[in-house]
Amino acid sequence: MTAVDVKSAPERGEARRRQLLAAADRVVRRRGPDASMDEIAAEAGVTKPILYRHFGDKDGLYAALTERYLRLLHRDSEATLGEPNPRRRIAAAVSAFLAAVEREPEVFRFVRRATTEQRQAGEAARAFVQGHAARIAEATRADLERIGVDPEAAEPWAHGIVGMMQFVAGWWLDERSVPRERLADQMTTLLWEGFGHLHEH
C-alpha cells in the first residue's frame, strides 16, 4: 500500500526529513517526551532503520526536534527585541515567552527533558540559547557602555535572564498560582527595578 509515496521529487531527501520530523512532532505532542522510536516510525508510516538513516540516533532526531521547538518557543520573544524602549522591550519579551509556553506546554516540557538527557539535543539547545542570549546582550550592551558599566557582564546577564524565565515558566506551568500577565509584570519588575532600587526609598 504505497499511498503517500507516489510523489517522487528531485530533493526527496530534505522533504522526507521534514516529513519524518513532522511525524515525530505529532507523536511527541500527544505522547510526551517518552515517545519511542518505534512509535514515531509507525506514525511516519515507516520502520525504525529509516529514522536512523536520517537522524543517526534518537539523540539526533531529538536534537532536530529541539531546534525546531526552540525556534517556535522564542520566535515571538525575539521579535520584540527591536523595541527601542528598554523597559518595554523586557516586558514584551518576557510576556511573549510566557505566552508561547502557555500555548505549547508539551513542547516546552519536551525541550527541558531532551536538552538534559540527550547530548546532541543539549548541544543544539546550548548553541541556540547562546545565540538568543547574544541577541539579548547586544540589545543592552550599547546601554551598558553608554552608562559606563562593564559590558562584559552582558553575556552572563543574558544567560541569567534566559535561565530565570525558563525556570519560572516551568514552575508556573506546574502550579498556575498566578495569571500570566501578572507573572510577566512581576518578572519584569524584578529585572528592571532589582532589589536595591526598592531599598533606596
Add this chain to the structure above:
Amino acid sequence: MTAVDVKSAPERGEARRRQLLAAADRVVRRRGPDASMDEIAAEAGVTKPILYRHFGDKDGLYAALTERYLRLLHRDSEATLGEPNPRRRIAAAVSAFLAAVEREPEVFRFVRRATTEQRQAGEAARAFVQGHAARIAEATRADLERIGVDPEAAEPWAHGIVGMMQFVAGWWLDERSVPRERLADQMTTLLWEGFGHLHEH
C-alpha cells in the same frame, strides 16, 4: 502481634538505607547520572532486588539521592540567609551556591538530570526548591512590605532567582569563561541594581 518490630524494623532499615544510598552516591560520583541499578547494587555488595525493596524503583532511589544532593548544594547558601544587610545577603548566597556547584560539579549535573527525567525525583526537587524559595521569599518579604511593594511578588521572585542561578551555574560549568567570584558579582549586580537603575543616570 509483634508490635515492637514495627518500631525497630524501620531503624535497622534506616541504617541499611543510608548504607545503600552511600553506595549509590559513590557510583554516581564516578560514573555520572547514567549509573545502572546493577552497578549500584554491585557497589553496595548486594543484588538488585534489595535496592528495589528499599526504594521501590530507580525513581525512588534517585529521589532520595536528589534530596541529599540538594541539601548538600544549598546548605552553605541557606546559611547566609540570616545576614541582615540585603545586598550582602544576596551576594553571599549567590557566591556560596556557585562555590558549592564548583566543589561538586558531578552532583549538580546529576540533580539537573534526575529532576527532569524522573517523576519522583522531580517532585522531591520541586518540594525542596519550594522550601528554599520560601525561605528566600521570607527574608525579603518584610522589606517589600516596609517599602509598600506588593509582597505577593516575593514567591515568583524567589523562584526566578533560584532558576537563574541554576541555569547560570550550568552554563558556567560548561564554559568557564569567567572566574567564579566575578560571575557572582555580576549576578549580584543584576539582581540588586536591575536594568532600570542603570538607565536612570
Add this chain to the structure above:
DNA sequence: GCCGTATGTTACCGGCGGTAACCCATGGGT
C-alpha cells in the same frame, strides 16, 4: 543488459529496569 545507489523491510542483539520465585538463617512459642 548490468551495476551502483537509494530506499525500505525483517529480524535480531544487548542492556536495563523491574519482578517472581526460591533460599536460608534466626529465634521465639509450644
Add this chain to the structure above:
DNA sequence: ACCCATGGGTTACCGCCGGTAACATACGGC
C-alpha cells in the same frame, strides 16, 4: 528439641527500547 514465621538475600527471568546487520527492491547511467 522442633517447627515455622519472618526478614534478608539470590537466581533467573521478562519486556521494552535503542540500535544494527542483512536482506530485498526500484531506479538511472554506462
